[in-house]
Amino acid sequence: MAPRAPIAAEHVLHHFLGISRALAGRLDFQSMIDAVSEEIRFILPHDHLDVSLILDGHSHLSAYETGVHTSWSDFAVHPLPIAQSPIRALLLGEEAYILSDDAMNDERFRFPGALNHPIFDARLRSRLHVPLRARGEVMGALSCSKHTAHYYTLDDVRHTQHVADLLASYLYALRQTDKAKQLAIAQAQIRAREEGLRLGVLRLTEELENERQRIGMDLHDQTLADMTRLHRRIGRLQLQDSVPGSELAPISLALQESMQELRLIIDAVKPTVLQLFGFEEGLEDLLLRSVRNSGLAIATHLHDSTEGLGNRLAEAQQIALFRIIQEAVNNAIKHAAPGSITVNITATDSHLHLTILDDGLGLDSASRLETGGIKNMQVRAQLLSAQVQIDKGPHGKGTCVQVSLPLPPSPEPL
Template sequence: MQHISDAILGQDPGPMLPHLFRISRALAGRLDFASTIRAVADEVIRFLPYDHLDVCVLSGDGTLSAAYETGIHTAWGRIEAADLASSPLRSLFSGAVDHIITDDARHDPRFHFPGAFVQPIHDHDLRARVHAPLIVSGQVIGALSLSSCAAGRYGMRDMVAARYVADLIAPYIFALREGERSRRAAIIEAEARAREEGLRLGALNLTEALEQERQRIGMDLHDQTLADLSRLIRDLSRHGGPDAEAVLTRLNDCVTDLRRIIDTAVPSILQMFGLAHALRIHLERAVDGGTQIDVRDASGDAADILDPVALIALFRIAQEAINNAARHARATRIEVRIRCRAGLRLSVVDNGCGLPTGAHRARRGGLSHMRTRAQLIGARLAIRSGPTGASVTVCVPLPQHTSQPQSAPQPISLPGSRP
């Protein structure tokens, strides 16, 4: 470090002052990296010609976060994050040297080592180069780099001038970096809060819907099944033994109603026969005779390893999608596919008229409940709709200790099911 310090002390800074003042004025009011680099570059070229100028900025954890460039645009400018081990300036960033100056970077061994990202040097014929560190509070936060296509273009005077510029802009670059980090942190926090609030509202709406469903089930039991049984009891008490066949018919009707209500409240078929069979049965009950249905499970029964809560949520999402297709979309074909692809993926696809306008954004109703159920189990939900049909796809993470089997799709059928 003594070498460059002596060079700076030994050079009269007087001629540089007007340039540094202009750079300082150009920085005023700049709130982003790109405009800041352009403003600095416009002043630097007055006294330090270049073909390519860039400022590399290190992130808080010491990785190379970005390179802002002007003049020639290279692959360095497309870097979003990189390991310093691949940077040609790694010795500068680590503090091993306090500057780098070369007559021809294409042949300088300091720029060429295993894994070095030096392709832009050759692609754009960047020969003579000078690099000065950006230092704040004794820490290297980046580097100012100038390159020329002419070999041997830069000398020590140019290096000293570059160091003056680097020392001037370093605090400003540091402030921009910290401001950007704060903005990103604020955005991440705001997004997290929005997701949390959305999940809270969704869970509240789902709870209200469940309460309404319980009330509906209670009313069905009271107004239909209980009323039928009460009438049957009154008939038996008044007439003293009606026709046995009529009694059996009415009792069978009551049992059927009870089974329907119980199946709606507790998907016992899901526990007994598995997801694919349960969806097949629900499809058959949801559609009329003119609707084609198809259920295929290519997951190797992977749903069996899901947590019961996740399995029921997945079934409810598919159930809602099937009901929408059968009741509202006027679909003539509904397909259900279950497969393993980055988790357990279930899709319900129909050829109906699609979803109503604005249904995707509704905060209440079936689609909202589907999104909430997916969020509660950490699943991804995708809903697509058009004039020729709609699809609902939900992907549930599988436990990491289990494999994801693949098998050829097989149609699911039960005795008595429609072909």
């Protein structure tokens, strides 16, 4: 092949400056390499141009090409292991450049496992590869190819390296922007899934509560009414001389106790005070009723430092939190023999915190944490994406139940 005529320095400079203009507004790798290809064709003729970029794990690379189409384009979507790249020595920093007069016969591209068929299939004979460096490290390679053998010279190596140095900082910024965009998309998808899950959980909690209340009304209107009629009939039978009163008395007493227990269950199913008067008033009523029904002398205290934040929660959230506190209070009354029970409501910018503290027997047995009531509390908290922590009270006395509910972010001020 006849030697090519030298290119005037001013023409080289003109086209180098044109590269910067060509990059303006290019926001993706493919449009960038297409624009660069057209601009440098005068000073660096080529039939094929590609950019290889090392990925974060430093074990794979992606590739973008223009000109002759080869399977290198697949590596933009399905990264190629660097160990299989025909120019791995350059990517690993072992070579300053690779200049091949005829790649079809170049043993450097024929090592075991080399993925070299795109070169041979497209018959890219003259090949020139220089590194792309950013922040002192090799981040990829710029490659030029011609079908003609013995085409490129050391002058072309220098020109190509100058082009690579111009492109490297732009490619680095573009890659960082692309990574930030992908991260933002992933975070937005996570937030969308979390919000969808949160709304789904609230709907599920609401449906569960509605079903619970329906069962309570059915128990009141049907089962309790039937038991009341049976109790009255037993009472009438006790007045008849033909029926021994000593046999009916235990039955009447057992039925009366069952009715009282059922009334407590029905009363617990639907927190009407919570729905009528609000979260804090509902909790005050819960504490008073729980202690009154227990027949024990227990002092109760409720402190809310959130200015009624609980009242601004969704109804399903209020009811679920009410149930958790109800379970904690009942658990303390039944198992811990406390002298006092205190409920504290506090908040941070991101969470509402509920603390139920008693001065009873404490966590003297690990089995207490395995009760059905404790598991119910944990399940209810999970449905709200909340956390429940159960531990000993201050100075190792009593039990402390802490509930932490995430709050939605506050709107930005206008």
